[in-house]
Amino acid sequence: MKLKLIACVAASALLVIHARAQQKSYQWMAGSTDGIPYRYVSNDPMNTRFYTLKNGLTVILTENKKEPRITAKIAVRAGSNTDPKDHTGLAHYLEHLLFKGTSEMGSTSYAKEKPYLDRIENLYEQYNSTTDTAKRRAIYKEIDQVSGEAAKISIANEYTKLMATMGSQGTNAHTWVEETVYEENIPSTSLNKFLKVQADRFRDPVFRIFHTELEAVYEEKNRTMDNDGWKVMEAMHRNLFPTSNYGQQTTIGTIEHLKNPSLKAIRQYFDKYYVPDNMAIILAGDFNTEAVIKEVNKQFAYMKSSPVTGYEHAPEPEIKGPVVTNILGPSAENVQIGFRGGPEGSREAMMADLLSTILANGKAGLIDLNLNQQQKILSGGAYLRQYKDYGVFDIYATAKQEQSLETVKDLLFEQIDIIKKGNFDDQLLKAIVANYKLDEIRGLSSNDNRASQLMQSFIANKGEGWIKNVSYLQALSKITKKDVVDFANQFFKADNYTVIYKRKGEDKSITKVEKPAITPVATNDNLESDYVKKVNALPATPVKPLWIDYTKAIQKGKAGSAELLYVPNKENELFSLYYRFDMGSWNNKILPIAASYLSYIGTDKNSAEAINKAFYNIACNYAVNVGTENTTITISGLQENFEKAARLFEDLLLNCKADEAALTALKGRLAKARANRKLDKGAIMQGLSSYASYGANNPFNYTLSDEELKNLDSKTLIDALHQLTGYKHTAMYFGPVTMAAISKRIAAFHKVPSAFNDYPRGLTFNRTIQTANQVLFTNYDMVQSEIRWMRNTEAYDPAKELTADVFNNYFGGGMGGVVFQTIRESKALAYSTYALYLTPSKKEDRYSFIAYVGSQADKMKEAIAGMNDLINTLPKSDKSFESAKASLKNDLETDRITNEGILFSYLAAQRKGLNYDIRKTKYEQLGGINFDNIRTFHQQELSGKPYTYCVLGSDKKIKTDDLEKIGQVKTLTLEEIFGY
Known part of the structure; x- marks a missing residue:
């Protein structure tokens, strides 16, 4: 009876959402701003306008006034698909070079620099066409020499520093199959400056400092060869697309083509594809649309229309499979099954997306319930990666202990057969619509989410398909179960798929990109071009910073005997309810396992499967997150279902019952997951770092031993769950209901004792x-080596936070920092490198320092020496320092902590012993910080101090003698690192 009641309540809520999705009409509408035509879709919740300038440039604008910032994406419909056959990786090369500046930006004198750049371009053409090894080496030596002369005139990373001075966060770009996208997150007051710089950037790009950037791309290639997931993805594309560039060309390109670049070919590619007919400027955030489109038109009117023929390919032949591929590597084993989907915007694409959600949605999908919930595999899921012409439909899973990948594959196909036979809950389709709606509401507040959706629409069909994005819920709500079954039987055929088995083993096919002889180049980071001075002098209206007054932003009350913290949601009908405990795994090692166990057990009245379905049906969710010193229960979703969701969870937590079969399966899966972590180089480095910071007994390896895990019993876990709300905790609510009303509602169902128990x-x-x-060293089969420097320093003092922030901005926190410019730009020793002085999260802890370089193993000695030079001697650049301060000032002025973020900001301040918003203090004191302050800070905290070096790499490529020159070497076993 209880199960039926839950289903009826859920269905009632779903019918409301289902009806809403069908009430609106969507159609393209037209308008004009000062003669600039635009189109928009009626009832678009993002109110997006698609402008087309006279030269064909697309400008896509969506306003969101939540914070004084703007997400900007400049999208080009060109990626690895459009790379020339003899120059794969070219689009990606070009992406890197678009950060090198123009004839005015990035150089002290372009007239003096240009002859060198021309000479470098010609030398690369010779290098490209030469096969004799000795001659190639001689040509490269000359490239290195001429590049060094050119670099004396250039200013490395001036674009990045200019954007940092503007207040941009996350300056970046990416290249993929069909796209190259340049990304910024800027203060709204810097928009006009930003548009001018971008217009000039694409009008007049100069390809300078090329050979060190080329080496960074080599390093990126090496990183992909150390990434088993990347290799599996490439194999998936190769098998699904045996004839087209979707599968036959990779984004980074082949080693052979990387070794033989052509600057002339790159320039030709730029001239062909970086034209207004093939580009879009996408802005989401705080601006006035009418004013912005006029400014964009003014800045980009110079572009000349040049029609572009997109990538065309012959239709892929039907897959005659299954096509089976084995990928070897050191990481954990898994299996992936891939099907080829239809083009973007097609019904086939929408149906495939729906199929992926029916299979896996995190709660009530078939893989979720039948495999993950029943613990028949370690973990699994499904997703659709959609391109313009095709989709990649991927179903994946990781095996349990003593389980073959072939068995896992069969289990996945059983879920497909369930769909084909229609043996799934009729309510699932309505629940999917409700949860899509929930995601849509959440996504509206995010500038990045808005811009990303619009970017994908432009890449697929220049935005023509946006009406389908906006009306997606309506179309989805009309799909019947019969539609799904019919499509599944057509889509999932007997042999039209590929299977990728990722097996553990040595990949002997890997060819490392050889290290060339590179002389470090000058970066001239203390110089500034006249262009940058002019841009920085342009007027900008400062943004007034907003600080949190916790006494006003948070209302305090009671929910029974529990303290209640309240922040109203004035934007929408979503809620988040939290129960926060000041205890975690350091108080009780079994708490994380008890939280996991809760997902697999039910009550006397409801099974675990029924509970998961009930939550999904009402578009709500719950989570129990156990940290080291805190535990947080989260219940969230649509406010109209608040009480149903909260009571569902309350009943589960207080009335959950033991399930021995579930516990046995859980212990087996945990054992396998723990074994898999020992194969994950990221987890290994995390463990090495914890060992370096705390010693042999540290937070990372504080866990159950294998014997303790084996002997764990249900009663212990159930008791931990049943007793949880008996410990002191704080209730926190963010939602649309008033404080008085929510206090009464929580007290009605959240039963707590009159006096709480003491924490263990x-x-x-x-x-x-x-x-x-x-030196802490661990062996791992990999092409690269990874090195971390670790040092613990002084006890927490809030007065040091500002100095640490400025130091990080200047030294190692981004592409404009000293570390990046020296290690990557000047010396070409790494693709990824950084250094940060870390502020502790609680007043009892210490500050610490971490630095990182990931480089080819044969560069390790040079990389360590390069970082040590910076750690011991801080280079001075007045321009970089002022940029670092300006960036922080902009960040503080435009930072907006809102919604439930206010609650967690308050808790974070409390942990540091603060009762105020420390950002205000930093902002008031920032003007008084000078370079001498951070130089003194560097000398006192870092220079000449001892460090623990964490080194992860292959013992076949790294010599112990080299490590011993650094310090005493301790080779750690995986058991020492992980504690089991």
């Missing part, structure tokens, strides 16, 4: 103080 005594981990250099 928590373990304390103290950071070590390094007294001598030490």
Whole structure:
């Protein structure tokens, strides 16, 4: 009876959402701003306008006044699909070079620099066409020499520093199959400056500092060869697209083509594809649309229309499979099954997307319930990666202990057969519509989400398909179960798929990109072009910063005997309810496992499957997250279903019952997951870092031993769950209901004792103080080496936070920092490198320093020496320092902590012993910080100090003798790192 009641309540809520999705009409409408035509879709919740300038440039604008910032994406419909056959990776090369500046930006004298750049271009043409090894080496030596002379005139990374001065966050770009996209997140007051710089950037790009950037791309290629997931993805594309560039060309390109670049070919590619007919400027955020389109038109009117023929290919032949591929590598084993989907905007694409959600949606999909919930596999899911002409439909899973990948594959196909036979819950389709609606509401507040959706629409069909995006819910709500079954039987055929088995083993096919001889080039980071001075002098209206007054932003009350913190949601009908406990795994090692166990058990009245379905049906969710010192229960979703969701969880937590079969399966899966972590180089490095910071007994390896896990019983776990709300905790609510009303509603169903139990005594981990250099080494089969520097410094003092922030901006926190410019731009030693002085999260902890370089193993000695030079001697650049301060000032002025973020900001301040918003103090004191302050800081905290070096790499490529020159070497076993 209870199950039927839940289903009826859920269905009632779903019918409301279902009806809403069908009430609106969507059609293209037209308008004009000062003669500039635009189109928009009626009832678009983002109110997006698609402008087309006279030269064909697309401008897509969506206003969102939530914060004084704008997400900007400049999208080009060109990627690896459009790379020339003899120059794969070219689009990606070009993406890197578009950060090098123009004839006015990035150079002290372009007239003096240009002869060198022309010479470099011609030398690369010779290099490209030469096969003799000795001659190639001689040509490259000359390239290196001429590049060094050119670099004396250039200013490395001036574009990045200019954007940082404007207040941009996350300056970046990406290249993929059909796209190259340049990304910024700027203050709204910098928009006109931004548009001028971007117009000049694409009008007059200069390809300078090329050979060191080329080496960074080599390093990026090496990283992909160390990434088993990347290799599986490439194999998936190769098998699904045996004739077209979707599968036959990769974004980074082949090693052979990387070794033989052509600057002339890159320029030709730019001239062909970087034209207004093939580009879009996409802005989402705080601006006035009418004013912005006039400014864009003014800045980009110079572009000349040049029609572009998109990538055309012969239709892919029907897959005659299954096509089976084995990928070898050191990481955990898994299996992926791929089907080829239809083009963007087609009904086939929409149906395939729906199929992926029926299979896996995190709660009530077939893989979720039948495989993950029943613990028949370690984990699994499904997704659709959609391109313009095709989709990649991927179903994946990881095996349990003693389970073959072939068995896992069969289990996945059983879920497909269930869909084909129609043996799934009729309510699932309505629930999917409700959850899509929930995601849509959440996504409206995010500038990046808005811009990303619009970018994808432009890449697919220049925005013509936006009406289908806007009306997606309406179309989805009309799909019947019969439609799904019919499509599944047509889509999932007997042999039209590929299977990729990722198996553990040595990949002997890997060819490392050889290290060339590169002489470090000058970066001239203390110089500034006249162009940058002019841009910085342009007027901008400062944004008034907003700080949180916690006494006003948060209302305090009671929910029974529990403290209640309240922040109203004035934007929409979503709620988030939290229960926060000041205890975690350091208080009780079994709490994380108890939280996991809760997902697989039910009550006397409802099974775990029924509970998951009930939550999904009402577009709500719950989570129990156990940290080291805190535990947070989260219940969220549509406010109209608040009480149903909260009572569902309350009933589950207080009335959950033991399930021995579920526990046995959970322990087996945990054992396998723990074993898999030992194969993950990211997890290994995390463990090495924890060992370096805390010693042999540290937070990372504080976990159950294999024996303790084996002996864990249901009663212990169930007791931990049943007793949880008996400990002191704070209730926090963000939603549209008033404080008084929500206090009563929570107190009605959230039963707590009149006096809380004391927390179990928590373990304390103290950071070590390094007294001598030490090297912690762990062997891993990889092309690269990864090095981290770790050092613990002084106890937390809030007065040091500002200095640390400015230092990070200047030294190692981004592409304009000293570390990036020296290690990557000047010396070409790494693709990824950074260094940060970390502020602790609680007043009892210490500040710490971390630096990182990931480079080819044969560059490791040079990389370590390069970072050590910076750690010991801080280079001075007045221009970079002022840029670092300006960037931080802009960040503080435009930072807006809103919604439930206010609650967690308050808790974070409390942990540091603060009762105020420290951002206000930083902003008021920022003007008084000078370079001498951070130089003194650097000398006191970092220079000449001992460090623990965490080194991860292959013992076949890294010599112990080299490590011993750094400090005492300790080779750690995986058991020492992981604690089991």
